[in-house]
Amino acid sequence: MRTAALTLEERLSLIRAWFLGSGIQSESGGLYAWQDIRNKSNSYLYSEITGYAITFLCFMNAVKKDKSLIDRAAHAAQWIMQDALDPSGGVLTRKYAGNAVEHYSFERGNIYSFDCAIVAFGMLKLFRATGDGVYLECARKIVSFLNDKMLRTDGLYNPVFDTKNNTALKDADKWSAQSGSFHCKIAMCLCELADIDKEASYKTAAKRLIDSAVSNFYKDGRFITNTFDGSSHFHPYSYTLEGIAYYRYKTGDDSYDGITRGAYANMLKRQAEDGGFPTQVFARRGVEILHQRSDIQAQALRLSYIIGGELDREKLLERLVEFQNIILDPKGAFIFGTDWDGYAKEHGNAWCSMFAFQALSLASGSATRDQVLEHLV
Numbered sequence: 001m002r003t004a005a006l007t008l009e010e011r012l013s014l015i016r017a018w019f020l021g022s023g024i025q026s027e028s029g030g031l032y033a034w035q036d037i038r039n040k041s042n043s044y045l046y047s048e049i050t051g052y053a054i055t056f057l058c059f060m061n062a063v064k065k066d067k068s069l070i071d072r073a074a075h076a077a078q079w080i081m082q083d084a085l086d087p088s089g090g091v092l093t094r095k096y097a098g099n100a101v102e103h104y105s106f107e108r109g110n111i112y113s114f115d116c117a118i119v120a121f122g123m124l125k126l127f128r129a130t131g132d133g134v135y136l137e138c139a140r141k142i143v144s145f146l147n148d149k150m151l152r153t154d155g156l157y158n159p160v161f162d163t164k165n166n167t168a169l170k171d172a173d174k175w176s177a178q179s180g181s182f183h184c185k186i187a188m189c190l191c192e193l194a195d196i197d198k199e200a201s202y203k204t205a206a207k208r209l210i211d212s213a214v215s216n217f218y219k220d221g222r223f224i225t226n227t228f229d230g231s232s233h234f235h236p237y238s239y240t241l242e243g244i245a246y247y248r249y250k251t252g253d254d255s256y257d258g259i260t261r262g263a264y265a266n267m268l269k270r271q272a273e274d275g276g277f278p279t280q281v282f283a284r285r286g287v288e289i290l291h292q293r294s295d296i297q298a299q300a301l302r303l304s305y306i307i308g309g310e311l312d313r314e315k316l317l318e319r320l321v322e323f324q325n326i327i328l329d330p331k332g333a334f335i336f337g338t339d340w341d342g343y344a345k346e347h348g349n350a351w352c353s354m355f356a357f358q359a360l361s362l363a364s365g366s367a368t369r370d371q372v373l374e375h376l377v
Contacts, residue, residue, distance in 0.1 A: 008364035011324060011332075015357045016060065018332030024350050025053065025072065029079030030095065034336065034347040037328050045095040047084045048115040049350050050076050052377045054122030056354045058129045059375030063367050073126050080119055081138055088163055089145030091116045109163035113150045114176070116142050117186040124192045125375060136196065143193055146186070147205065155208030156216070157183050175226045175236050181217040182225060182236035184210055184243030188376065191250040206247055213240065214259055222266040224283070233280045233340070234267060238299035242376055245306050249373045260307055267300065268311045275315025279340050293337035294323035298355035305362040305369055317363055320356060351377070 024032050030045035031053045057073035084092045090111035094104040102108050123139040150157045156179045158168035171178040187206035194202035217224050225236045244256050277300050280289040297320040304313055323334045333348025334356045354377045361367035
């Protein structure tokens with residue numbers, strides 16, 4: 001077995017050390033999306049990934065108490081509130097030091113509903129960990145923005161809000177800029193806030209969101225993640241299953257179990273000989289994008305513990321750990337892999353590493369299914 005050189009516990013220690021010591025969290029508190037493992041340069045600061053990091057730090061603290069982890073989470077939350085929170089209540093997307101992509105820049109002011117939900121969930125987890133109401137109020141403000149500015153009449157959420165023109169942008173040809181099934185992950189902050197505030201309307205909104213996602217995007221046993229070409233990209237596809245799984249965990253509503261198991265089984269059919277999963281499947285053209293990236297491998301492995309299903313878990317685990325940098329200092333990060341266009345991105349990726357940490361925690365038995373679900377990143 002190719003994982004024998006390092007134990008899973010050693011790999012987890014390497015991820016933790018990289019996450020806390022590499023500088024992937026900036027001095028200001030925000031998280032960079034990735035880090036070049038050769039020249040140690042960092043990308044832009046990314047609000048969505050900072051939201052994940054807040055939840056992730058709370059997760060590590062829940063598994064093994066360490067106040068310094070909560071201090072790090074609070075530092076990340078402070079960056080969100082000071083630098084990334086728009087007066088509207090939405091969360092701005094990326095803060096560039098140079099070479100800005102204008103559409104995503106703080107200055108342009110486009111706000112993604114998915115990013116907002118991930119940050120709100122992190123704030124709620126930090127409130128749970130600290131009892132500090134400032135994080136709860138921040139989450140309430142973000143959720144109010146989502147429901148006031150982004151919610152559609154059918155229960156789905158518009159993907160992008162243009163603060164310059166005070167309007168929601170129309171769907172684009174990229175999955176992340178569409179009202180898609182991956183927005184089921186927005187249900188996580190809705191359910192969490194409903195539980196904290198004892199307000200049933202948030203759970204109702206979460207159920208309407210999932211109902212509409214199933215109605216609009218679940219076709220022939222799979223979730224379509226891009227309505228322009230009918231494809232299923234397994235990164236947002238996994239987000240869909242994660243959001244529904246969290247909803248079930250939080251509410252006890254098992255009415256979507258058959259759909260989630262069916263959709264996950266459809267994904268599992270695509271497991272390759274090397275144990276990994278491809279990036280994307282095109283239904284209409286019968287073409288698969290076979291390139292592999294580490295976040296999808298981690299999500300697939302994590303879902304196997306959350307949902308169950310027939311897959312070769314050992315081979316998937318072997319494939320996943322092949323993405324970990326265990327050679328160049330600082331060691332520990334998971335390399336992104338190869339994107340849909342065939343371009344290999346050999347950087348240490350923040351969200352890939354967080355996803356992998358939770359997947360390996362489940363595989364090693366160092367965290368329980370409920371601990372991961374409670375702090376799902």
